[in-house]
Amino acid sequence: MIRLAEWYDFRDLGNTVGSLLDQIRDWGAPDWVPYVVSGLIGVVAILLWTVLSVLAFIWIERRVVGLMQNRIGPNRVGPNGLLQPVADALKLLFKEPITTREADRILFWLAPIVVFVPTIVVFAVIPFGERMVLADLNVGVLFLIAVGSLNTIAIFMAGWSSNNKYALIGAMRTIAMLISYELIQVLVLLAAVLFVGSMRLGDIVAWQAGYGVWLLFLQPLGLLGYIVSGAVEMNRSPTDIAEAESEIVAGYHTEYGGIKFGFFYQAEYLAGFAIAAVIVTLYMGGWTLWGVEDWVPGWLIFLAKLYGVFFIYIWSRGTLPRLRIDQLMAFAWKFLLPLSLVNVIIIGGEKLLWQEAELSSGEALPLFAVVNWAVAVVLIVGWAWVLGHQRPERVAHRAVLTQEVGAIHFGEPAPTV
Numbered sequence: 001m002i003r004l005a006e007w008y009d010f011r012d013l014g015n016t017v018g019s020l021l022d023q024i025r026d027w028g029a030p031d032w033v034p035y036v037v038s039g040l041i042g043v044v045a046i047l048l049w050t051v052l053s054v055l056a057f058i059w060i061e062r063r064v065v066g067l068m069q070n071r072i073g074p075n076r077v078g079p080n081g082l083l084q085p086v087a088d089a090l091k092l093l094f095k096e097p098i099t100t101r102e103a104d105r106i107l108f109w110l111a112p113i114v115v116f117v118p119t120i121v122v123f124a125v126i127p128f129g130e131r132m133v134l135a136d137l138n139v140g141v142l143f144l145i146a147v148g149s150l151n152t153i154a155i156f157m158a159g160w161s162s163n164n165k166y167a168l169i170g171a172m173r174t175i176a177m178l179i180s181y182e183l184i185q186v187l188v189l190l191a192a193v194l195f196v197g198s199m200r201l202g203d204i205v206a207w208q209a210g211y212g213v214w215l216l217f218l219q220p221l222g223l224l225g226y227i228v229s230g231a232v233e234m235n236r237s238p239t240d241i242a243e244a245e246s247e248i249v250a251g252y253h254t255e256y257g258g259i260k261f262g263f264f265y266q267a268e269y270l271a272g273f274a275i276a277a278v279i280v281t282l283y284m285g286g287w288t289l290w291g292v293e294d295w296v297p298g299w300l301i302f303l304a305k306l307y308g309v310f311f312i313y314i315w316s317r318g319t320l321p322r323l324r325i326d327q328l329m330a331f332a333w334k335f336l337l338p339l340s341l342v343n344v345i346i347i348g349g350e351k352l353l354w355q356e357a358e359l360s361s362g363e364a365l366p367l368f369a370v371v372n373w374a375v376a377v378v379l380i381v382g383w384a385w386v387l388g389h390q391r392p393e394r395v396a397h398r399a400v401l402t403q404e405v406g407a408i409h410f411g412e413p414a415p416t417v
Contacts, residue, residue, distance in 0.1 A: 051266075103163050104163070115264060119274055140201040158256070180329060233271060280305040
């Protein structure tokens with residue numbers, strides 16, 4: 001029986017690229033040509049995949065959120081509204097680019113480009129499958145942290161260069177949120193790297209495949225921290241404080257329209273895909289699935305996991321209300337940050353115990369999974385109770401219904417004259 005994974009180079013698209021590069025070498029091309037060609041192929045493939053995925057998930061999100069809100073969603077352009085994202089993209093593309101007179105024109109135009117580039121570059125180190133990574137860096141996790149922080153600069157450029165008070169407020173909100181939640185991201189990534197012993201993303205996937213266990217079963221606190229901080233980084237509801245239309249119009253892209261706004265819009269979706277890709281790689285085994293990758297191409301497994309994680313963010317947008325900026329910041333510094341620090345301490349202790357006690361993986365990993373999940377439940381419930389509990393003297397006085405206004409007495413018969 002011919003398995004799907006044994007089709008011609010369908011399981012590992014890196015084989016196809018390798019065959020093409022071998023052919024180029026046989027033609028007598030200089031040594032640098034295959035490297036340039038392979039890089040161009042990778043860049044074009046990533047760009048094509050991201051554009052198609054963004055168009056598809058714009059339609060999916062609108063339909064899903066529409067069903068959640070008891071409405072239909074896009075259903076006019078094309079069959080079942082499938083071409084609505086294409087129509088919207090063309091509309092943005094042909095709109096007149098407008099720049100306000102008070103804006104800093106250079107920074108105003110640079111900001112959409114700068115915010116778009118890091119979200120694309122992140123995918124260079126993501127292993128979509130075996131030998132399917134554009135840049136297999138031995139410091140891949142560090143690269144993710146460094147590149148992910150560049151969005152802060154681009155967003156501040158957009159808010160400041162617009163010379164608009166709402167845009168500047170949105171930019172400052174974004175900077176405050178990203179700095180707070182990026183610290184949590186660093187801590188949870190540190191815990192994953194500490195437990196596996198490598199910053200290469202391919203090694204983290206191989207570790208999970210080798211031991212047959214995903215890190216989400218071993219590090220629930222880390223997974224929680226990265227999911228929440230990822231939602232903040234992609235600026236999606238319920239954490240879309242930077243563009244809260246009921247408060248600050250549209251935040252840092254209030255003055256943007258046309259293709260410039262299209263760059264911001266697509267960058268948010270790409271950030272969502274990047275966050276989902278990191279979650280799949282670090283906590284869900286990447287392109288492996290307990291032997292299923294021998295029958296189904298690994299990159300299909302990876303994309304299925306990625307789209308499933310991103311659907312969770314779509315679901316949260318349609319079901320959860322927006323948080324206030326003070327609530328979101330307090331949640332980071334009072335709740336997630338202490339839990340992330342405790343997670344690093346626990347993971348470090350377990351790694352040391354595993355090495356010093358010379359436990360086998362069959363003994364250590366189930367024990368760590370049970371302990372970590374029990375500790376996670378106790379810490380989350382207990383810490384939430386501590387933060388939600390207030391002493392009686394510190395409880396704010398609630399508004400009391402007025403019982404008497406002028407000559408009118410509520411709850412009592414009117415006085416007779």
